[in-house]
Amino acid sequence: MKRLNNHRAALVIAALIVSLAVLLGALTAPPGLGAADRNPDGSYTGTKLDGTTPAQWRLIWEEDPAHAASVSWTTAVKPEKSSVLYDTQPRNGELAKYAHTATASSGRYSDKDFKLWYNHAELSGLKPATTYWFVMVSDGAASREFHFITAPEGDAEFKLLYGGDSRSDRDARRTMNRRMRTLLEEDPEIIALAHGGDYVADGEKMEDWVEWLTDHELTVTADGRMLPVIPARGNHEAEGPLYDEIFNTPGKKDGNFYRTLIGEQFLLVTLNSNISAGGNQADFLETVLHENEKTRWQLANYHRPAYPAVKSPGSALEHWVPLFEKYNLDIAFESDGHALKRTCAIRGGKQADDGVVYIGEGGLGVKQRTPKDDRWYFKGGVAASTLHVQKLTVKKDSLLVESITDKGKVYDAHTVKPRKR
Ligand SMILES: [Fe+2]
Structure with missing residues (x-):
C-alpha cells in the first residue's frame, strides 16, 4: 500500500513538473505560437512539419534588397502549388485580400534520409524602405502573417x-x-x-x-x-x-x-x-x-x-x-x-x-x-x-x-x- 502511494506521489510530481515546464515554455517562446510548439521541457520545437503547412521559413536578401527578396520555406509533402501572398498593409491572413502573389518554385531537398520539400518565392519590384505583410501558402495551407521591411534607397542611415x-x-x-x-x-x-x-x-x-x-x-x-x-x-x-x-x-x-x-x-x-x-x-x-x-x-x-x-x-x-x-x-x-x-x-x-x-x-x-x-x-x-x-x-x-x-x-x-x- 505504501509502495502504491509512493508511486502515485511520484506520478503527481512528474505531472506537475511537465505542466510547469510547458507553462514556462509558453511564457518564454515567441508570442503567436501555441503551447503545442513546446517540447515537454519547455524548449521551442518550431512550426510542425505537417503536410503542406509552411514551416522553417527564412527570408533571403541578395543583390538589391530595396526591391527584391526571397521567401523560402519547407513542406513535409510535395506541394502542387506554393506561393507568397503579400501587400503593403496587413491583411491578417485573409488570403483573398492580399494585392500581390509570387509563385514559388518547389523541389525535394537533396537528402536520401529526409523527404522534405523546399519552396522559394522571389519577390521583385518592391518599394524601398517599405513594410510588406505576407503569408506563405502551399496547396491551401497558409502560414500566419509575417512582415519584413525592404532596404532603404538613397543616402540612407x-x-x-x-x-x-x-x-x-x-x-x-x-x-x-x-x-x-x-x-x-x-x-x-x-x-x-x-x-x-x-x-x-x-x-x-x-x-x-x-x-x-x-x-x-x-x-x-x-x-x-x-x-x-x-x-x-x-x-x-x-x-x-x-x-x-x-x-x-x-x-x-x-x-x-x-x-x-x-x-x-x-x-x-x-x-x-x-x-x-x-x-x-x-x-x-x-x-x-x-x-x-x-x-x-x-x-x-x-x-x-x-x-x-x-x-x-x-x-x-x-x-x-x-x-x-x-x-x-x-x-x-x-x-x-x-x-x-x-x-x-x-x-x-x-x-x-x-x-x-x-x-x-x-x-x-x-x-x-x-x-x-x-x-x-x-x-x-x-x-x-x-x-x-x-x-x-x-x-x-x-x-x-x-x-x-x-x-x-x-x-x-x-x-x-x-x-x-
Ligand atoms: Fe569554419
Missing part, C-alpha cells in the same frame, strides 16, 4: 547585424537567436543579418539544417517581423546542393559570391572562402570594388579569416587583402575561429591608421575558443572568448560596430569615419 558560426551548440544558438530577436524588437532600424557561414555542423545533412531552420524561427519578433539573412558559405557547408536549396542559391551556383548594395553609399561584398580565392572570384572582387570606389562605406563578409584570432590565415590574405587595401575597404567581417576579435587597422602587413579593420570570428552558437591574443594585430584591438553578434549603425558621418554578447552587453565598440574617396 540604418542598422545591420553581422554574425557567424551557429553550428554546434544548439542551446547557444537559441540564446543568440533570442538575443537577435530582442535587438530587432528594441531597435527596429536593424534591417538584416549578414551571416558569415558555418550555420550547421554538416551542411550535406538535412537533419542539421532542419535543426538550424527550426531555431531560426526564434529570430522573428513578437509582432511577426522576419529578419532577412544575407548568407555566406562556411567550410561546414562548403559543398553539396543543400546550401543553395536552403538559401535559394545566393550569388551564382558553384560560386555563391555576390555584392549587396544598401542605399547608395553602403557596399557589402559576400565572398566564398571555400573555393579558389583567386581567379574569377578575385576578378569579381576587383570589379565590384572598382565600380564602387566612390561608395562611402565598403565592407566584405567571408568565412575563413585573413587575420585569424585562433587558426592560421586562409587564402583571403594572399588574394583579397591586397584588393581591400588598394580600394580602401573599411571593414572585413570574418568568422570561423569561435572567438570575438577586432584587429587594429592593417595595411601592408602592419598596423597603419588608414588600414583595414577585421572584425568577427563567429559567436552565434558555438563553444568559444581561447583566442591567441598575443598576435601583433590585436595590439589596439580586441580578442576575447564570448558569444556575440555585431551591430552596425550606419550613418552619413560614422559607422559604428558594436560587439554585443549573449547577455546583451556591449563588449566592444569601434567607430569608423568616412574615408576621402
Whole structure:
C-alpha cells in the first residue's frame, strides 16, 4: 500500500513538473505560437512539419534588397502549388485580400534520409524602405502573417547585424537567436543579418539544417517581423546542393559570391572562402570594388579569416587583402575561429591608421575558443572568448560596430569615419 502511494506521489510530481515546464515554455517562446510548439521541457520545437503547412521559413536578401527578396520555406509533402501572398498593409491572413502573389518554385531537398520539400518565392519590384505583410501558402495551407521591411534607397542611415558560426551548440544558438530577436524588437532600424557561414555542423545533412531552420524561427519578433539573412558559405557547408536549396542559391551556383548594395553609399561584398580565392572570384572582387570606389562605406563578409584570432590565415590574405587595401575597404567581417576579435587597422602587413579593420570570428552558437591574443594585430584591438553578434549603425558621418554578447552587453565598440574617396 505504501509502495502504491509512493508511486502515485511520484506520478503527481512528474505531472506537475511537465505542466510547469510547458507553462514556462509558453511564457518564454515567441508570442503567436501555441503551447503545442513546446517540447515537454519547455524548449521551442518550431512550426510542425505537417503536410503542406509552411514551416522553417527564412527570408533571403541578395543583390538589391530595396526591391527584391526571397521567401523560402519547407513542406513535409510535395506541394502542387506554393506561393507568397503579400501587400503593403496587413491583411491578417485573409488570403483573398492580399494585392500581390509570387509563385514559388518547389523541389525535394537533396537528402536520401529526409523527404522534405523546399519552396522559394522571389519577390521583385518592391518599394524601398517599405513594410510588406505576407503569408506563405502551399496547396491551401497558409502560414500566419509575417512582415519584413525592404532596404532603404538613397543616402540612407540604418542598422545591420553581422554574425557567424551557429553550428554546434544548439542551446547557444537559441540564446543568440533570442538575443537577435530582442535587438530587432528594441531597435527596429536593424534591417538584416549578414551571416558569415558555418550555420550547421554538416551542411550535406538535412537533419542539421532542419535543426538550424527550426531555431531560426526564434529570430522573428513578437509582432511577426522576419529578419532577412544575407548568407555566406562556411567550410561546414562548403559543398553539396543543400546550401543553395536552403538559401535559394545566393550569388551564382558553384560560386555563391555576390555584392549587396544598401542605399547608395553602403557596399557589402559576400565572398566564398571555400573555393579558389583567386581567379574569377578575385576578378569579381576587383570589379565590384572598382565600380564602387566612390561608395562611402565598403565592407566584405567571408568565412575563413585573413587575420585569424585562433587558426592560421586562409587564402583571403594572399588574394583579397591586397584588393581591400588598394580600394580602401573599411571593414572585413570574418568568422570561423569561435572567438570575438577586432584587429587594429592593417595595411601592408602592419598596423597603419588608414588600414583595414577585421572584425568577427563567429559567436552565434558555438563553444568559444581561447583566442591567441598575443598576435601583433590585436595590439589596439580586441580578442576575447564570448558569444556575440555585431551591430552596425550606419550613418552619413560614422559607422559604428558594436560587439554585443549573449547577455546583451556591449563588449566592444569601434567607430569608423568616412574615408576621402
Ligand atoms: Fe569554419
